Amino acid sequence: MPHTDALARLWPASAVSVKAGDLELRWIDDEVLVHLAELAGRGIHDPEVMPFEHPWSRGTAEEVARRVLTYQWGIRSRVSPDAFALEFAVLHDGIPAGVQGLTANEWPVLGRVTTGSWLGRAHQGRGIGTRMRMLALHLAFEGLGAREATSGAFVDNGPSNAVSRRVGYEPDGAFHVAREGVAVLHNRFVMSRDRWESLRGDHATALGAPIEMRGVGGFSATISSTPRDN
Template sequence: MPVDPRLAEAFPPLGLRVTAGRLELRGIGTEEALALIDVVRGGVHDESVMPFSVPWTDAEPEALPANYLQWWWRSMATFAPDAWELNLCALWDGEVVGVQGVATRDFATLRFGETGSWLGRRFQGRGIGTAMRRAFCALLFDELGFEFVTSAAFTDNQASIRVSYKVGFRENGLDWQPPRDERGTLQRMLLLPENLVRGEPLTVAGASAMRRFIGVEDA
């Protein structure tokens, strides 16, 4: 069920809700966090590869719930207008499937952020990841004052790179990260509003409160 309205009033990111066809993106409350832990336990990727710059899925099974809750609480506790993360729970046909988010810094000046996402392994290959990113980027451009959006994926994660192309991202150079103490090559990506390939029309709730919270005037 959606986050308690009293919490959403106190912390507007929890009150954001986006619907686009079969997809819903909404603030992560207690029930969503617990459901996401179950999705992670079901697997996010093949254990032989690491698609994330921070290898959070390498945690031991017994440590995963605490690690995930600490990440969730930390992203809320450190939220500030000049540097913030917005992470929304993704549901497909009402079932929790993953997370779509963005991280920013000096947002009032720079007006961009880097997106990141994950999707439970059993939900992959069905177009859900593409729908998540299209809806989220439309939210950022249409409602939250973003002027461009960046993303990145390791070059051996071709599935993620294909999703970026489908959304309208263009290649934007290379970077290097050591997710498992080995150098991995990151393909950096850039999305401009005019290049966004939109999906289903959006219905958005909670955007006005979120704009006030991050210091963006109403569009």
């Protein structure tokens, strides 16, 4: 049995992927992880800004790359019937461009996922951020049966806020979050299942190719089903 098949049998999360045309979200194996770590080390944002609550992207190229490695190694095991954290490599034309995450807590009760992501600077400003979020939402709602999805960004993170609005999230308030010792407003966005279903056609047009999901059935069997609404 090939190594990848054995891994998928023992750890179904490793087989999950979603793809449309030249863009794919898939499991971060160690080979891809090294490329992603080096990509992050080359820079994600201007030095004077900080889009993340925890400033992991500050430091030398090696320091940033090692943080990516240790974070991804540590998060792989966070899959249970009640909660999960899925981190996907974003591949554009087969080249690692960034990371797209989906996390859930109290999954069988809430049926809610939260998205988070980053792109290497060479891949920014090309529409990839919007399309990878659409793929993540398709996986969450169509693949996993999510009830709602949330996302957020600091008020001064223009590109991330723009992606959420472009994809069709609705504003859900703002609250202060500590960032490098300062309280900064953080916008929250929400996408209900009903709203996502109303936007599916727009997303399909924007993606420009049929959406292919793999490994979702095996992964779904490892987490609890979301509850039906009363």
